[in-house]
Structures are given as C-alpha cells and as structure tokens.
Amino acid sequence: MKTEQRRLGLLGLILSSALALGACASLSAPTLSGDAAKLQSLAELDGQAPTRRTLEIQTWTTPQGAKVLFAPAHELPMFDLRLTFAAGSSQDGGVPGLATLTNAMLNEGVPGKDVGAIAAGFEGLGAEFGNGAYRDMAVASLRSLSAREQRDPALALFAEVLGKPTFPEDSLARIKNQLLAGFEFQKQNPGKLASLKLFERLYGQHPYAHPSDGTAQSIPAISRQQLQAFHARAYAAGNTVIALVGDLSRSEAEAIANQVSAALPQGPALPRIAQPQAPKPGASHIEFPSNQTHLLIAQLGIDRRDPDYAALYLGNQILGGSGFGTRLMTEVREKRGLTYGVYSGFSAMQARGPFMINLQTRAELSQGTLALVKQLLADYLREGPTQQELDNAKRQLAGSFPLSTASNADIVGQLASMGFYDLPLSYLDDFMRDVQALSIEEVKTAMAKHLDPEALVVVSAGPTVAQKELPPPTDRPAELPSTVPH
Template identity: 40%
Template sequence: MITSLRSLILPALTLASLLGLASPTLAGPQIQHWMAPTGARVHFVESRALPLVDIQVSFAAGTALDPADKAGLASMTQALLDAGAGDLDEQTIADRKADLGAQVRGGADNDRASLSLRSLSSSAELDAAVELVATLLARPSFPADVLERERARAIAGLREALTKPGTLAARAFNATLYAGHPYGNNTSPESLAAISRDDLVDFHRRHYGANRAAVAIVGDVDRATAERIAIRLTEALPQTEPATPPPPPAATSAQTFHIPHPSAQAHILVGQPGMAREDADYFPLLVGNYVLGGGGFVSRLTREVREQRGFAYSVYSFLSPQQVAGPFQIGLQTRGGQTEAALAVVRDTLNAFLAEGPSAEELQAAKDNLINGFGLRLDSNAKLLDHVAMIGFYGLALDWLDTYPAQVHKVSIEAVREAWQRRIRPDQLITVIAGGDGDRTTNGSGPAADAADGGN
C-alpha cells in the first residue's frame, strides 16, 4: 500500500512546490530544531504530502570506536538491535513490524550508528511502531545464539569477499590512507570471532546514550507529536560520556602498492584523506570533483581514460566528507597489461586539473547539474530524512539545504583551483593496484615483482 501511494503522489509533486528550489535564492524545507528533555538533539520537517513518517535516530557509535582487535563491534552491535529486546524475541519483533506495516532499518559507518523507522502516520500504527523502536534502542538483549549465527554469516561473507580483487584493493586503500587512525580499522575473521556478547552489551551501554542521540523526523505529524516521539525514543536511554571526535588523519606520503591476484582486470584506487563534513573548501571541492570525475560521462577522467583511450569502461572520483577528513578517491578497472598506461593518464589528468582548474564551460555545466539536480535528491521523505539526519548529527546550520544552491552558484574557477591545490597533493597520493596478473605480460611486472614494489 505504501509503495502504491508513493507512485501515485510523488510524480505529481514539482520540485518548486516541494522544495522551493526553482532558483538558488528560494527557500528549502523548513527544519525545526530543539533539544529534548532527555538531552537528544531533534531536527524535524513537517511534510503532509503522504500519510507517512520517517524517523532516524543516530548515535556517535560508529566503527571508529571499534577496538583494533575487535573491528566489527560497532556494526555488530547495531545489526543485533532487533535480534531481541525487552521481552520480545527475534520472531516476535519481525511479526510486529509486519503487522504494523513498519520498516525498520539501520547501519553503521565510521562516525555513527543509526536506526531508522518508516511508519504510517495514523496514531495507532505510529505509536506502536515508535514504542517498538524505543524498546529496540534501549533494551536490546543480544541473544547469544543470534550472535553466533550472525557472526558465522559475517565471517563467511568476509572470507568470500577477500577472494575478490575489488575488496582487497578497498581494504588496503583504507588501511593505508588511515594508518594508525580509527578510520583505518578493517574487520577480519579473527576480529569478528573475538566479539562476545559482553562486548556488545558494554558497547551499547557506553555509546547509545540519550545525550549522544540525534533524532531526525520527517513526515505527516505536527511539532507537538514530533516532540513526544523524540522523548519516547530516548527517555529510557542512559546518559553516557560525551562523544569525543576522532583526531585528524596524518598526511600521507605517495606510495604504490601491488596486491597479487590472478584476475584479468586490475582494480586501481588512487587518493588521500580529503575533506571533513564541515570544511571551508567544501563547495569548491564539490564542484571541482564533478568536473574531474564525479560527473559521469561528462567528466574529464571519463573523457581521457574511457572515451579517448578505451582503458576502462568506468572511471570516477569522489569525496566522502566525514567528521574528520574522509577519503578523496579515484577508481577504475582496466586490463592488467595496460595498468601503467591507464595510471599515467589518470595522473596526467589530475595534474592538469590541479594546475588549470575547470574551464568556464565545465564550471557552468557542473553548477547547472548540481543545482538543478539537487531537488531530485530530496524528492521524497526518505531522501529528505537522510539530509536532515546528516545536518542533525554533524551539527550543520539549519539553513544548509536552503543555502546549498547559492553556495554552489557562487563558486568560481579560481576558488576551485585554489581549493584543489591546497587539499589534493600529488606527493600525498596513495595508489593501490589489486589483480590484473591474469592479463599482465611477462615484462618484469609479474606478481612477485609487483608484491615487492612498495613505492613509486
């Protein structure tokens, strides 16, 4: 029923009526903010377009808090919140969600762990769904048998993933960019096996506090109802030690790592720590990345690597802002025998972009896409919730969505060039190449030689 309602109503909504984004100066969704009596931060957008309410509760309980020898603890804690809670077992919780037509999801990244709820806005269904989620958040039982099952599943999945060059490249890239930093933790079969039920209980007790909670609510309720929802979701949570932000990552030094694998395709990642969520260079870096490799088929990397030379079907770049500098990453796959040639084009393209910045035509195209496409990233309650939750968790300005188009609009060629020259340094780029051995020619670059090559 929910899906059919969305399919009927959403196409009838225009971006101008939903978001007021017809020009860079018009206002976006009105975000209301307050502190709940429990200490939780609350951000709320009233949206009456559909009889739905979307809620996300986020905690400063991300994977950066994992002990090095128990990497995966934060994710496992979050994943088992609905495995049993209070006097409800796993099956009862699943049945109750089905009976209410409620969707409960969650996840964990470096900075935060979250649980999200989508419910009908009718009081009976909404009240019962909020009550269920409040129980999951405050009284998870972490049944030992479910932990054993999910840990075995996670270990099996990880072992399978570790046979793939893409996984090997991503893990080596992350560990090298963030060596010695909490963001650099990678799970292993051993770290997952070391997690006990007591670890889950302790992690939850220390990090799932009301004072660490950021509650985002978007949907068909008024302010008074939103206030009651936020209190109910967090009133049974403890008060914990305030969250401590991770330290900034250390600057990297340019290195190249080869990981042997018999695949014909080499998986290549190039990058360094990039930008934080609150960053003075955020918008020049964002606009510049669209030109470099974030704009798909209109990006420079695609033109130079794919269209002009046919080295890769897909090549991209992205910046992933986090509480402290998240990764700047360029990625592609190419035949092993042409790895060095493809990498040379990537480096030349990046160096030229750093030296010159975008052309006037590239800059305008990037701005037009980012501004005109912004509304499509907010055209449903669920998409809007993601942004409101991000604003709430990271403490961004309430008008961040309002000012986004104008901030993009005012970016200049000089601002892009200067920001990229400040922040992206060729002498700090990490390069990871995994696989390609099945296609590599016998020119002294076989697996044994590659494994020994630790630098440029």
Template identity: 45%
Template sequence: MKKIRVLGVIFLAAVSGLAAAGPRIEHWVAPSGARVYFVENRALPMLDVQVDFPAGSAGDPAGKPGLASLTHALLDMGVEGLDENGIADRLADLGAQISGGVEMDRASVSLRTLSAPATRGSALAVFRAVLSTPQFPADVFEREKARKVASLKEALTRPDTIASRAFWAALYPGHAYGRSATPESIAAIARDDLARFYRTHYGAGGAVVTIVGDVGRGEAEALARELTAQLPAGAVPPPAGAPGPAAGGEQRLPHPAAQAHVLIGLPALKRGDPDFFALQVGNYTLGGGGFVSRLMREVREKRGFAYSVYSAFLPMAQEGPFQIGLQTRKEQAGEALRVVREVLAGFLAEGPDEAELLAAKQYLAGSFPLRLDSNRKLLDNVAVIGFYGLPLDYLDTYVANVEKVTAAEVRAAFARHVRQENLATVVVGGE
C-alpha cells in the same frame, strides 16, 4: 489505482515545493539531551524517524574491528518482551519497517510507518524497544557472528574488497578510519563486548533524532522525548582524532582476476569545510560528472582503458578521502594509471575552463531538488545536517553556494586539499 496516482502527484508537488525553498528544519534538545531535527511534511500519511549515534566503525576498540557492525546488527534481534520473530511479526502487521546501517562515524536506526495515531504509536513502541532494550540473545549472537565470519572470508577473495581495505589502510595508517574487520577480530568478540559497546555508544547524550513527515511540532517533541528517555546515560564517547599526514606511495597486490582494480587518493575533506562547494563543483569536471568528466573522456572514450572511471570526495567527521577509482585489464593497468595521473595533474594546474564551470554548476544546482523529492531523501539530508552540526539553512543556501563558485576558487581549493605527492595508490591484480 487512480487514487494512488493522484496521491503520488500531490506528494511530488509538495516535496518539489519543499526542495525549491528548502525544507523548514526545526531544532531543539530533548530532556534526555538528545538533539532533535524536525521537518513537518503533510503530503502523505507517512512518518520517517531516524536516530543516529556516534557508534560507527571508527569506535571499534583496538583488536576488535567489527564490533560496531555486529552490535548494530543485533539491535532488532531480540528486545525486552519480544524475540526477533516477534519483532518482525509486529512490524509486518503494522506495515512498518525498521532499517539502518553503520558508517565510519555513525550508526543509524530508522523507522518508517503510517502516521495514523494507532499505527504510529504501536510502531514507535517497537522502535523504542529496539533502541532502549536490546537483549543480544546468546544463540542469536553466536549465529550472527558465524555468519559475519563466513561472509568476510568470502569477501576477502574478491579484488574489490582487497583494494578497498588496502586503500583505507594506506590513507589512515594507525588511525581508526584505517582499521578493518578480519575473521579473527570478529571471532574474538564476546557477547559482553556488544553490551558494553551499546552502553558506551548508544547513549542519549550523543543521539541525534531526525523526524520527517505527517506530524506536528508538539507530536514530534513527545515522540523524541519518549524515544530517548530510556537510552543509556553517560558521557559521549570521544570522536576519532585527526589522521596523521598522508604518506603517499604505491601498493601492487597480486590477484588472478582478469581486471585490475585501481584506487588513488588521500585524506582530504571534513564535513563543514568551507571549501566543500568549490571541491564539489570542480570534482564534477574532473571525474564526478560521468561522460562529461575529463577522466571519463581521457581514460574511456579516447583510450578504452576502462568502462567507468570516477573521482569523489567523501567528507567525514575527520578528513575523509578524495579518491579516484577504475577497473581495467591487468596488462594495461600501468598505462591507465599514467593517464589518470596526467589528467589529475592537468586539472590541478588549470582547474575547469569557463564552459566546464558553467556545466558543473548548472547540473549540481538543477539536480538538487531531486535530492529532496521524498520523505526518505529529506530524512537522509536532515540527518546529516544534524549529526555533523551543519547550519540549519544548509539546504536553503546549497544552490546559491554552488552558483557563486569561481574557477579560481576551484583551483585554490584543490591546491589546498589534493597534493599529488601525498596520493596513495593501490593496484590489485595488475601486472
């Protein structure tokens, strides 16, 4: 136990140093064409690897929303030479983990393993098979498809799911970001669709490999080369196009729940937009700063309309949403909505005052090292830099970019990205 505590102290000290200066990110292109991003971290004998592909749900073909998610789910449920139980047993014996997820723009597959060469080599062999030789077994495919249909039917009874789906559809009508899976679209997917989607979207040319941990540059180069050598070849699928102009409007959807779910927003921010830091600083004051935000003060503390209310920007490859969300008793949904709109209008007109601006910058700059205090967090941040093509010094300059934001820049950025006449509003369960 004492040894574990000592290792923990050493690890925290090491990653704190990385956070203060920003990690040294090395970048190159593997022979396969995959882009590679590497951070050497010798604090603990651990290795984290993530491979991102342009295989998010925005790549679902028309008529088959849910295909990206189902394809990703079956990657580690049967590979050349191993069934799903064999994969699970092999990883358990090694103490390794394979995980991942599907977002709108990307699908991620991650490995965590000890860095000792023998253990690492065996774990990477399984990981390579998952990436390069998924078999999509017919019986597993039918089982997982049935599970997804059942899960989706249950989710579609919940007001939060109904509100989220209606919100994205309202913000992105006719666009890939606005499509959602249905029980019918999942049922229409065939096993051949998974194999086709894999060949199109999991190619080496679109792959981004992120490596963080206890290996050197030469080992990282060999690792990336081996992981991506057998990935499908072919053209990188085109990204989703830009969304059309936000139409705004309001939808009220009935639901018997006692609480009304309210979402307000519009397409607002792409990754890499120069207004990102001004919007982040301003949003802390508006609704991103918890109890110190204006929305929380006016909606919860003064009026008791909601336990929680928030605002957030979700940058993506194309303009991701700015959104405000809350839950409130259905009989007071209209009044809560009125207050939210008034607070937003006031902020758009005034921006933050000097005290609010200082508090926002102090929090965002002061808490930034906590975003880099583990291998996993480093991996997440570097993977975003790699996939979205952000500058390699993005983490080094983050605090300086926050600290130089002015109140005038916040007002100007919000004026460019958040126009009240274009806001879409969804209320599920309100009277």
C-alpha cells in the same frame, strides 16, 4: 546485516564510505507550495532549475540530551524517524567489528520477544525498521503510518529495540558466522581487497583504518558483554541525533523524540574522532589472477565541516564525479577505451575522509592507465576548470539538486546528516548559493590546496603481466574492457 542502505541525500556524504563505509542539507515553510506540488515539464523550465521542495526545519534538544531536527510534511499520512549515533567503527576501541555487531544485534531480541516476534510486530503494523553501521555512525530508522493506532505501537516497539536489546547468544553466533562467510567471499573480490588495503595505507593506526565489519581474527572473540557495554556507552541519548519528517504536529514530534530519547541509555556524547596523520605516498600491489586490474588512487581529503566543501564538490564534479562528460571519463574511456567507468570523489567525514579515484582496466595496460590518470589529475590541479566546464557543472547540479528533498526519506537523510555534522539549518540553501557563486579561480585554488599529485597513495589489485603502450586518443576507441574481472 545492514537492513537499510544509508540515505543521506545528494549532499550528506560525497562518495560514501565509508561507505563508507560512508557518505554519506534554508529551509523555511512547512509543506510543498502549490506550484511545487505539481509535476513540471522540462520544457516549462526554459533553462531554469526545477522547483525545489521548501522545508521548515525546527530543532531542539530533548531533556535527555538528544539533538532533534524536525520537518513537518503533511502530504502523506506517514512519518520517517532516523536516529544517528556516533557509534560507527571508529568507536570500536581496538575491537574491530564491535560497532557493526552491536548495531546488527539491536533487533535480534528484547525482553519477551525474539527476532521473529520483532519482525512480525513491525510488519503487522505496516511499519519498517532499518539499521546499519559505518565508519562514523550507526543508524536506526522507523517508517510508520502517522495515525495513532499504528504510530503508538510501532514507536513502543522501536523504543524497546533501541533501549532494551538482549543480544541473544544464538543470534550473535549466527551473525558472526555471516560476517566470517563474508570475509571468505571478500578473498575472491579484488576490488574489496584493494579497498581494505587502501584504508590501511591511508590511515595507519587511526580509527578509520580497519574495516567496519571487523576481521576474521577479531569477530570470533567479541562477547555479549562487550556488546552490552558498547550499547550503554555509544547508544546513549547524548550521543544521538534524532531526525523526524512527516505528518506530525510540533507537539507530536516532541512527544516522539522524548519517548525515544528516554528509552535510550542515559549518557553524554562521545569525544570526536581525532584527525589522521598524512600517510606516506607510494604504490602497493595485490597479486590477483584476473584479466582486469583494479586501480585505487587516493589521499586524505577533508572533514565534513571544511569551508572549501562547496568548491571541492563542484571541482570534483568536473574532474570525475558526475559520470559522462567529466575529464577523467572523457580522456580514459571515451578517447582511449581503457575502462567502462572512472570516478573520483571526496568522502567527507567527521575527520578527514579520503579523496579517491577508482577504475579497473586491462591488466596489460594498467601501468600506462595509472600514469595517464595521475597526469590528468596533475593537469587539472594546475590549470583548473574551463568556464564551460564550470557552467555545465553548475547547471547540472542545479537540475539534480531538487532530488535531495524529493521524498520524506531523502529529507530525513538530509536532516540526519545536518544534525550529525553540526551543519546550519540553512545548509541546503547555503550550499546552492555558494556553488552558483564560485569562480574558476576559487575552484582551482580549493582543489590545489587540498590535493597534491605527489602525495598519492596507490593500490592496485590484479595479475603481474607484461605491459603494453596505451593506444592513442581517438574518436573511435577499441573495444572497452569487461567490468567483471576474469
């Protein structure tokens, strides 16, 4: 269905929805500097962060109303183009799965070409088409050589796919069957069942509540006419962000953006999604015959433009967002052997996305493990991080941050995220500056402001069995549980 995984870079979206679904950015100077173009030895860094690629981001609006972000990159004779539409499942309008089906059908047919001819057209040009739909957004992308003999026909086909999809009935039936088969498969996946239930609990009647792929009840009734109407409304030029990176001049980038924008339906941006209401806290359990119990512990987090984003990102890295060495991983896995992995994250979206802690553990220890995780969260919100934890997290982030612009695909994902969430062009530099300046108290204050250990929504999926006491913490925990439910 989704022929390209969303690549929004390190900071496009935390945890993705949603991801989500999700997840999901100064930039000044067009190319890699001489030093940055060379491989670096870690020994040469001497404790400093690796050199990060410096970009020159330019922005404008097409005559049809599409917002464009462009970064020239002349190292390779190719370009990456990504269109991001406010056309995710939050725009389904009471027809769950409408956005997903529309996006999946884009490359199934255009006038005079069926899905096979479209695929052969891109392949014959050495070009790559990608698409996907999520809660906030739908995307379509093109990667092509920048030489005109490949670029022009690839762009012409891409513009047809986005602007003139025919939504053939035979393809619609096939993709519906694929979705319905997926729903049957989900019934055997306790983690997926728990995730679906969690979003229902967190969001109630909000557009984020229903699954992006729709439901077994909604998908069969969706018609070709509904897809056409959704495309005309949600794939309009004014509802689009165009991100473009590669071996192009400014005039070539403008011509590409204008060509694609003119091919789209003409219309304005759709209204922003309203903020959700806080859900009722408490626990829900899904009975499932397995040895493992999946635990999802969540509450509403923040939207993507929240001023506390940097502080929450850093605070979560210490709590459970960066793998080994986090508080949750140390206490739950390393000292007690209760799980192979426990992770936390904010999924910041157009409206308030979820903050979530997720893990799976042995069924007979699930209640004790849940109590332990909730206590660790409460302790962290009360105490805040230590200076060593803060310094280590800053150092780790500084070391990994250059990966967010390591390739043209990474950069186009960053630009798409910046444009879609209305972030400033200086976002990447601003973020690193803000993170490195944070104090213990600022991180503690931000985490405590946005998280409440008494407001948690908990969903578990597993068997109801007699519970055992947790083992005490030790340097040599017992055998870790299997990651595969039995």
